Amino acid sequence: MKAVRFSTFGQPLKVVEVVEEPDAPLQPGEARMEVLATPINPSDLLTLTGQYGQLPKLPAVPGNEGVGRVVEVKDSTAVRVGDLVFLPLGSGTWRTHLTAPAEALVQLPPGTDVKQASMMFINPPTAELLLKQYVTLQPGEWVLQNAANSAVGRYVISLAKLAGYKTVNVVRREELAPELTALGADAVVVDSDNLPERVREVTGGAKVRLAFDAVGGDGTQRLGDSLAPGGVVVNYGVMSGKGPKLSAAASIFKDITLRGFWLVLWMKRTPREEQRALFARLAGLIANGTLRTPVEGTFPLEGIQDALARAMEGGRAGKVLLTPNGKV
Amino acid sequence: MKAVRFSTFGQPLKVVEVVEEPDAPLQPGEARMEVLATPINPSDLLTLTGQYGQLPKLPAVPGNEGVGRVVEVKDSTAVRVGDLVFLPLGSGTWRTHLTAPAEALVQLPPGTDVKQASMMFINPPTAELLLKQYVTLQPGEWVLQNAANSAVGRYVISLAKLAGYKTVNVVRREELAPELTALGADAVVVDSDNLPERVREVTGGAKVRLAFDAVGGDGTQRLGDSLAPGGVVVNYGVMSGKGPKLSAAASIFKDITLRGFWLVLWMKRTPREEQRALFARLAGLIANGTLRTPVEGTFPLEGIQDALARAMEGGRAGKVLLTPNGKV
Numbered sequence A, B: 001m002k003a004v005r006f007s008t009f010g011q012p013l014k015v016v017e018v019v020e021e022p023d024a025p026l027q028p029g030e031a032r033m034e035v036l037a038t039p040i041n042p043s044d045l046l047t048l049t050g051q052y053g054q055l056p057k058l059p060a061v062p063g064n065e066g067v068g069r070v071v072e073v074k075d076s077t078a079v080r081v082g083d084l085v086f087l088p089l090g091s092g093t094w095r096t097h098l099t100a101p102a103e104a105l106v107q108l109p110p111g112t113d114v115k116q117a118s119m120m121f122i123n124p125p126t127a128e129l130l131l132k133q134y135v136t137l138q139p140g141e142w143v144l145q146n147a148a149n150s151a152v153g154r155y156v157i158s159l160a161k162l163a164g165y166k167t168v169n170v171v172r173r174e175e176l177a178p179e180l181t182a183l184g185a186d187a188v189v190v191d192s193d194n195l196p197e198r199v200r201e202v203t204g205g206a207k208v209r210l211a212f213d214a215v216g217g218d219g220t221q222r223l224g225d226s227l228a229p230g231g232v233v234v235n236y237g238v239m240s241g242k243g244p245k246l247s248a249a250a251s252i253f254k255d256i257t258l259r260g261f262w263l264v265l266w267m268k269r270t271p272r273e274e275q276r277a278l279f280a281r282l283a284g285l286i287a288n289g290t291l292r293t294p295v296e297g298t299f300p301l302e303g304i305q306d307a308l309a310r311a312m313e314g315g316r317a318g319k320v321l322l323t324p325n326g327k328v
Helices: A042-049 A123-133 A151-163 A174-183 A195-203 A218-226 A248-253 A263-269 A272-287 A301-311 B042-049 B123-133 B151-163 B174-183 B195-203 B218-226 B248-253 B263-269 B272-287 B301-312
Strands: A002-006 A016-020 A030-039 A067-073 A084-086 A097-101 A142-145 A166-171 A187-190 A210-213 A232-235 A257-260 A295-299 A319-322 B002-006 B016-020 B030-039 B067-073 B084-086 B097-101 B142-145 B166-171 B187-190 B210-213 B232-235 B257-260 B295-299 B319-322
Touching (some): A151 A166, A151 A210, A195 A218, A210 A218, A218 A232, A232 B248, A257 B248, B016 B301, B030 B084, B142 B151, B166 B174, B187 B195, B210 B218, B218 B232, B218 B248, B301 B319
Parallel strands (some): A166 A187, A210 A232, B142 B210
Antiparallel strands (some): A002 A016, A030 A097, B030 B067
């Protein structure tokens, strides 16, 4: 089997290589999967550069989620050859084959799009938890977010719609408006220093109490300045490369709170049953097509350089996926 | 009577003037006080420049707290001529005489230092509420603060000591250490990019969960980077002129929360009885000398330019007070 590997932290294109690894025989109770699809997430890029909040011992295989097909099982009836399963979270998924205890594997709901399912465990729960963990919104209330065209941004639009919340979506490119509107966005505005005024206009002066920030720096500040007094900005990414900040007026005089969200911490703190309930709900929404995010392109393992370069570009149309066996 | 007045927002030294005002006759139930001492607080400077969270209609008389002596009462037995009273909060106190309903006046506890009492309503409650409103600390826990030599910073040191908390005090000048230590500071460190390491050293690696920030910008970030995961930075001032910010590592990976504190909002939201209880407790601590802050100098009303210039300087030894009648 083959795997992407890195032995030092640094510029992603420079540190990854594709290596051959021996196919170890299965232990009793284990299953072997061929990896069908596994995404390149922002957290993978930060892991490669060494900037992520938890880092693996090196050398390591990157990749945290995906979908596989069972090709071999030893002494277990938990799964059968041919079953489509979610790859275990955080298992180093950028490889052709992966081995795991059969009992721990979860099958895809019947009829699920494999590519969409391969992106289920990181961005959809992030969107759902951003919407539910910080402010108890009432149906009809507005939520504000930047980087609205990202995978998380799009899931936020769909999940907010489902919950009856309205969304103001901040983007850098005007031409994204029709696409996000079709997805269910109630308003799309281009980021600028006028953001507070634009938000007031498109919401009819509604008191917006919750904002999601994946940009950092001035991007965070503009969200904070657009919220009603007592509002909360939740920072979950730093696409600008800068930490989040607020204006003194927002922080002190408007009592705006800045929080941070990291899915890894939520997983550490949340009982397994609660996690499973959330994932089951999201799996259902992906299976019935309610939640989906565009795919920019699929790449074989040997195309990892091109795939990473594409994942690091702005102006993408969607997520970059690795399809190590060329079967989806 | 005379008063400091400003008719436009701008550079404090340029916008203030001292004007004569007529002594209006008292209405029934009113008392007239001569103003003995009234401080120049940072919020007064921000009001003059027009940067404060609430601004008066112009022209206006600045000044929000102080101590006066009753010199005339009409048809009331609530106070008597000669009584020492707190000036009503937010009443435009930078003047020689002030009129107010006698029933609303609160007398100083016997034996209270007039200068110390004149600074009671803004900085001491700020310090107490910073310590009590955000994180429920256990005795023996550490609190971290910058601008530790400010009036609020010193009250924090004393009130933390009283509650059994330990303080790490961040200053810009090494030579402040002995004075703050004498006041009860458990550790004094000079601000630098090494702050997280210095805090770890002086606390013996304790998990510090709460920090107070009066600096903004990188100053806030250094506090955030010094806290244990899940900690809270409360921003209540912006001496650097910059809004507060956090590193992405602190915000996302360490779950650090940034809050803002503004006494005015607390007063709007808190029942009168609760406010009175806090002020009574603080008045007692000022009367018995537990809480005190140094005075840099006292100035007559006509010296308002010098007083403001001094209040705007760094490296002061204490608070600047106006003593409009030259009697303390």
